[in-house]
Amino acid sequence: MNVRSNAINPLHTVIEVRHIHTRFGAAVVHEDVSLTVNKGEVFAIAGGNGSGKSVLMREMILLQRPTAGDIEVFGKDVRTMSEAEVAALRRRCGVLFQYGALFSSLTVTENVAVPLREHTNLSRRLIEEIALLKIxxxxxxxxxxxxxxxxxxxxxxxxxxxARAMALDPELLYLDEPTSGLDPISAAGFDELIQQLREWFRLTIVIITHDLDSLWRIADRVAVLGNGKVLGIGSMSELSGSKNSLIHEYFYGPRGRAAKEQAWNQR
Ligand SMILES: Nc1ncnc2c1ncn2[C@@H]1O[C@H](COP(=O)(O)OP(=O)(O)OP(=O)(O)O)[C@@H](O)[C@H]1O
Ligand SMILES: [Mg+2]
Structure with a gap:
């Protein structure tokens, strides 16, 4: 098989972000951001408030277009997808948005049933059973x-x-700040759950978090965003040895040091 060395292999690469630029008016959010998410990994996007993490996720799930650059998901360029291809892609992805917005007028079961009602023709009873299983x-x-x-x-x-993000058996799960606002024990429990779901359903997970404890616990690789760029990509051990002063500050500021010590003590 003749494969170009820089071609995406959808068997291994789930998301390829190449040279993304994003501007809102005069405000520059991303200035040449590139990264690759591999199949089966927990890929974390970290960085300070306003560094463009959520915007990047919105671009990956086709809710927003970058000003310039390419994004390929499952080997397909998102810019040239037909409406049917976009719908098919959405069906393969589960999303937990920042602040986790559930529909306030629906019960938990009804909330989890929403994507099943929208994307399948299953009977009411079956939808409820699947929703309960997911819950x-x-x-x-x-x-x-x-x-x-x-x-x-x-x-x-x-x-x-x-549970709602998992309703359609996604292959790719996006989690935007899933543990923010949770106490440390609940956050650790949630991280454990994410690990378990990854194993059970062979998921690829893109997680946005500032939570250094979570990063040490669950991330295979982390991209740290800052100044509109990717400041570094690697495992937490690799990044913690980075010479980049912003990454260093991120890891060895007061919170960073505490998180690292705790993670090591738990091993
Ligand atoms: N629709 C929009 N119009 C204008 N500016 C926007 C829009 N969406 C995001 N921004 C700006 O883009 C920047 C990045 O926002 P984003 O939500 O991606 O940050 P973040 O890294 O997720 O931050 P946080 O950690 O606080 O969630 C911010 O300055 C934000 O104000
Ligand atoms: Mg955000």
Whole structure:
């Protein structure tokens, strides 16, 4: 087989972001961002507030267009996809948005059923059964499936949102700040759940987080965004040895040091 050395192999590469530039008016968010997400990995995007993490995710899931640059998902250029191809791609992806927005007027089961109702022709009964199965797989307390989002704790809401993201059996799961606002024990439990789901469903996961504890626990590789660029990409061990002053500050500021020590003590 004659394969160009720089060609994407969709068997191994799930997302390829090449030379992305993003501007909102005069404000530059991304100035030449490139990265590759491999099949089966937990790929984290880290960086300070406003560094363009959520915008990058929105570009990967086709909710927003970069000003310039290419994005390929499952080997297809997102700019040239037909509407049918976009719909097919969306079906293969699950998304947990930052702040996890559940529909407030729907119960947990109804929330998880929404993507199934939208994207399948399954019967009502089957949809409810699948929704309950997904909810159970996230460890959400089953006695509370008829509750509304306002009646749930932050941790329960996050699990319900994750169940909804998993509803269509995605191959690729995007998680934007899934543990922000959770106490350290709930956050650790959620990270464990993400690991478990990855193994059970052979997922590829793109996770956005500032949480250094989470990064040490679950990320295979991390891209650190800053100044509109990728400051570094690598494992946490690799990045923690980086000479880049911004990455160094990120890891060895007061929070970084504490997180690293804790992670090492847990080994
Ligand atoms: N639709 C938009 N129009 C104008 N500016 C936007 C828009 N969306 C995002 N921005 C700006 O782009 C920058 C990056 O935003 P983004 O939400 O990606 O940051 P982030 O890295 O996810 O930050 P946080 O850690 O706070 O979630 C911010 O300055 C934000 O104000
Ligand atoms: Mg964000």
């Amino acid at each position: 159970a797989s996230t460890g959400f307390p089953m006695a509370s499936v008829t509750k509304y989002p306002s009646e749930l704790s932050g941790g329960m809401r996050r699990r319900a949102a994750l």
